[in-house]
Amino acid sequence: MMSKPYEIFNQSCYGLSPLSENTIDALITDPPYGISFQNHEWDKSLPQRQIWKDSLKVLKSGAFGLIFSSVRQMHRLMVDLEDSGFVIKDVLFWVYLNGMPKSRDVGLGIDKELGVDSKVVGEYNYVQGYKKGGAENYYNREKKLKQKPNSELGVQYKGAGLGLKPAYEPIILVQKPIEKGLNVAKNVIKYGTGALNLEQSRIPYAEGEGKVGHNPHPKGRVSANILRTDELQDGYDKFFVVPKVRQHAEDFNNHPTLKPLELMHHLVKLVSFENQTVLDPFMGSGSTGLACLALKRNFIGFELEKEYFDITQKRLEDYRCLPK
Template sequence: MFTIHRGDCLESMRTLPDNSVDSIVTDPPYGISFMGNRWDCDVPSTNVWTECLRVLKPGSHLLAFASPRTQHRMAARIEAAGFEIRDMIAWVYGSGFPKSRDVSQAMERYMAGEQLDPATTSIRPGVYRVTAFLREARNRAGWTNRQLDELFDTNGMAGHWTTTGSQPAVPSPQQWEILKAALGFGDELDALVADLGATNRPESGGQDEGRRTRGFLQSLIKYKDAPPAGGWGTALKPALEPITMARKPPVGSVTNNVMVHGTGALNIAGCRIGKDLIKVEGRRCGGEQIYSAIQRDDYTGGRHSGRWPANLLHDGGEDVTDVLGEAARFFYCPKASKKDREAGNTHPTVKPTDLMRYLCRLVTPPGGLVLDPFMGSGSTGKAAMLEGFRFIGCELSDDYAAIAQARIERSAQDAA
């Protein structure tokens, strides 16, 4: 059985009774403006997590994905709502792609005085005011952009300094002083140029620190034709997503809470991990497949065989197993495949069903009710149906809610 609420999750959750939900497993906005989407401009507010706390039964667990950059803010707001932070699970994968700017390739423009990456669409306030001012000053003085380039021994920078269109740039404060003398304008924009060009280039001089800085900048230029790994960049390769594990405070002892409410404990036996890759129906498998095989006659390890569930999950890829070695025998789950996403699923951050099944199983009592306030395309709901749980999902987007409805319905039919 499942229910989908379309609209704001805060309003939807307010319709649910107190202490009525057994677990929350969710992939909320990370607050990193993913792909420029407005819904990802911030992590959920404390008010949202307070409502989650209200609807959960005492002792129930919350699992919330996050970005490494904003995990601290997510966990702080969850804790401020009244939850106990119990742990952080790291889902590790080898397929992340570095989203780094190659600083080496940008050094020529930087040393020439360009303050902005021409490829960016984000223009700092005040830049076009400076370029318009310079264009008028150039025209009054009867100069051309070619003459300005000759003055600074650059090739095309004057066009960026005087443009009305794309790729605007602001001269450095030192270049600005030269332009003032050459074009004969005053100091009315000095403060703005100083602010936009706050990162000064090293001046020529005899001090040791200056020589070391210039040597470093020159070394970056030498790497400008090398791949990003050979030079200097701005970001690390993404390889994990943290999952905050929190719990609504139990009433009395955990034992008493479990007896009264059925919540408060983790399903350790149901989530043990096979010690080694084993053969099931002639195939080598691990992790989720091993758990599924535990219930069948062709597995002889016993229900309680395997490693204790850890706060590390990984995707089983070669990049991860090469690093972890023997430690790679933890539960693993790759990112969502095209088949797992299902046809027509346009959501950009689909989580794999096997991973969501594992997480739902870990924190939900048999037959329990799972809530996902940020349902997206329904991976948690799909997982809950396959695990035999009940499900409530909230989704702001009608398009994603429709996708989730279809995916969850199919899973409910498969599980029947």
């Protein structure tokens, strides 16, 4: 039992010192994706397998984990998790429509390769990250030239690119195997873990929506493995709806991969119960921790970078001071 609702460490998570074996009820983490996001050093490679072995040790029998990943590296992460002893239970897709396509016009590249000047057809504002308040508060505003391919081959390949618009992030659902000799009920009785909290994470019916199914539950549907941003146009929405947040969505928080609190609330509800303890070894600016405080869970987090650790500390402290 922890004396306060959270404990955070400004140190590398490897080894998970000073946590003891079989003490943690759930793992929720958004680790480095290994895709060099915005060229950040900490995102250059996936975490070493060691951290999943460490996590397995401190988790209780049957405990669940949710690990964010990227489309390009999830296969490696899943192998790492499985080889470390976790059972892969599902992959949730967090779907959003406000991801930015990162591609470039191959036609312009062909012009450059052939030594032909592309046509300048105007200017545009290049932006990277923005604050609450929209376009007026753009950071790193920069004017760039709008160009069109000019060479014959360039024109033929005008608009050809290298990647699709990103519209989902996978979240891997894993479980520590249940102790030998126990079934799920026995495990829950002994450890309080081994079952998803499907009741608290139900998706309420939309206003005015007729209940569907042969035995509709008054609190809504069982959470699906798709978590979506945009509402369906067919009259009902059976998925949880949450948009991506922009960097600088909170004034003092500049973490580049900030996760939406609403999404974190949902994930915390899904894999834990009140008064249990959730671990985030790569907490960044502490979004998992905030969701835990809001939902009466205890939180343990690790963050290597002092700057992000300080942001987490401020967020958790401010949160604790809010009238409840």
